[in-house]
Each structure stands twice: as structure tokens, then as C-alpha cells.
Amino acid sequence: MTAAVTVKDLVVTFGEDPAAFRAVDGISFVIPAGSTFGLVGESGCGKSTAMGAIAGRVGNWTGEITIDGKPVTGKRTLKQRAQVQMVFQDPYGSLHPRHTVERTLLEPLEIHGLGDRDRRVAEVLEQVGLPQRFRYRYPHQLSGGQRQRVAIARALILSPSLLLLDEPTSALDVSVQAEILNLLKTLQRENGLTYLLVSHDMAVIAHMCSDIAVMREGRFVEVTDRDRLIAGAVENDYTKLLRDGV
Numbered sequence: 483m484t485a486a487v488t489v490k491d492l493v494v495t496f497g498e499d500p501a502a503f504r505a506v507d508g509i510s511f512v513i514p515a516g517s518t519f520g521l522v523g524e525s526g527c528g529k530s531t532a533m534g535a536i537a538g539r540v541g542n543w544t545g546e547i548t549i550d551g552k553p554v555t556g557k558r559t560l561k562q563r564a565q566v567q568m569v570f571q572d573p574y575g576s577l578h579p580r581h582t583v584e585r586t587l588l589e590p591l592e593i594h595g596l597g598d599r600d601r602r603v604a605e606v607l608e609q610v611g612l613p614q615r616f617r618y619r620y621p622h623q624l625s626g627g628q629r630q631r632v633a634i635a636r637a638l639i640l641s642p643s644l645l646l647l648d649e650p651t652s653a654l655d656v657s658v659q660a661e662i663l664n665l666l667k668t669l670q671r672e673n674g675l676t677y678l679l680v681s682h683d684m685a686v687i688a689h690m691c692s693d694i695a696v697m698r699e700g701r702f703v704e705v706t707d708r709d710r711l712i713a714g715a716v717e718n719d720y721t722k723l724l725r726d727g728v
């Protein structure tokens with residue numbers, strides 16, 4: 483299987499010596515194309531920072547990152563930026579309160595100079611299961627689940643190969659969480675997408691991910707797969723603690 487993402491010896495540092503702090507401290511992993519890789523670990527262990535480096539949002543890193551076989555740096559071309567899109571926990575915070583859904587979806591197309599905009603907006607709304615009339619709504623006129631669908635549509639509209647999902651359902655009610663997770667699975671299958679997923683919910687991780695890394699203080703303390711996670715055959719005490727939700 484081809485690798486969609488390879489990360490080798492990734493270190494992300496904040497601040498200057500002697501007070502420099504390694505938020506990510508030498509992690510390596512491979513995500514096969516079309517699969518979902520899960521990142522779990524306590525608050526502050528470096529999950530979002532690692533995603534930020536992969537997305538090109540955090541520049542102060544060393545190591546190697548390749549996306550679709552090509553090495554990337556902190557500085558990305560427009561095309562490389564389109565390849566990797568993020569979806570965040572809080573859809574309310576990540577959507578502009580005074581922009582309609584349509585404007586939110588048109589913006590990336592304008593930035594990336596893509597044409598055929600009306601058709602692309604219609605298509606992506608359809609893909610995330612929102613009626614066309616929602617184009618003219620504002621975020622406050624949408625439910626939490628609908629807002630997260632808009633955030634996913636915005637991520638999809640540039641036809642990325644990789645989605646970075648940072649706690650994408652943890653702000654939602656449980657029943658809505660399941661809908662969004664199933665939507666993400668369908669979108670992955672239909673579009674051949676690769677996912678990197680952060681969640682603190684082991685049920686979500688087990689449902690979505692084929693491979694899982696447990697992070698602590700910037701490092702991977704364990705890398706496992708779904709079968710071993712479900713079977714409970716995890717090595718590390720810390721992983722057990724997370725799994726059992728203690």
C-alpha cells in the first residue's frame with residue numbers, strides 16, 4: 483500500500499534556548515493511503531502541534547514530512563496547502579459568524595483561484611448531506627451537527643487527499659457524533675481520503691482508526707492497531723489507563 487503521509491523524527495519547538503520547549507519530541511509514523519491513523523494522549527501532549535506541523539500551520543519544526551510521496555517544508559505552495567485540510571473540534575468557533583454557508587464555501591475557491599464555483603458548492607453540500615437552501619444560512623441558524631457538516635464541506639471543497647481531524651465530534655451530542663463519524667467514513671470511502679484523527683474517546687478511536695499512537699509529553703509511548711486495542715493487548719500502562727478511561 484502506498485503511504486499518504488510519512489513523518490520521521492518530527493520535533494516541534496516553541497521559544498528560544500535556553501527556555502526552548504519541545505512540544506513534539508521526535509515522533510515517526512506512516513499513514514497508508516485511504517486509512518485512518520489515531521492520535522491519543524492527555525491534554526498538552528502535543529497532538530494538535532503535530533497536526534499543525536503536518537498542515538503547514540506551525541513552522542518551527544525539524545525532521546521529515548512527506549505527503550503523497552513528496553517532501554514538504556514549513557513553506558507550502560498553494561497546491562500543497564489544498565492537499566491537507568483541517569477540521570476542528572468547535573464548529574461554531576471555526577466558522578465566521580457573519581458569513582453565510584455559501585460565502586464560507588466560496589472563500590477557499592477564491593483563494594485557490596478555482597472556477598466552476600457554483601457547481602463545486604452544490605456538490606460539496608450534497609456530499610455532506612446538507613440541502614442546497616442552507617447556502618444562505620448563517621452559523622447561528624444551524625445545529626451543532628449541521629455546523630460541523632459545513633466545516634467538513636469547507637475542508638472538502640479543495641479536493642484534499644489528507645484530512646486532519648482534531649477532536650471533530652467531541653463538542654457534539656452522542657447521537658450527532660455517530661452521524662458525523664459515519665459521514666466521515668462514507669466520505670473517506672468515496673473520495674479515497676486519508677485521515678489523521680485526534681480523539682480522547684477510545685470508542686471513537688476504535689471505530690475509526692486502523693492504527694493508533696499513544697502520545698505523552700511529545701513522544702509516542704506506544705503504537706498499536708485496532709485489533710490489539712480492542713483485544714486489550716496493549717503493552718503500556720499509560721495506554722491501558724487511557725483505554726479504560728480511568
Ligand SMILES: Nc1ncnc2c1ncn2[C@@H]1O[C@H](COP(=O)(O)OP(=O)(O)OP(=O)(O)O)[C@@H](O)[C@H]1O
Pocket residue numbers: 496497505523524525526527528529530531532
Ligand atoms: N504557540 C505556542 N507557543 C508555545 N507553546 C505552545 C504553543 N502551542 C502549543 N504550545 C504548548 O505545546 C504543548 C502541546 O500543545 P498541544 O496544543 O499540541 O496539545 P494537545 O495534545 O493538542 O492538547 P489538547 O488535548 O488539550 O488539545 C502544550 O504544552 C502547549 O502549551
Ligand SMILES: [Mg+2]
Pocket residue numbers: 529530531648
Ligand atoms: Mg489539541
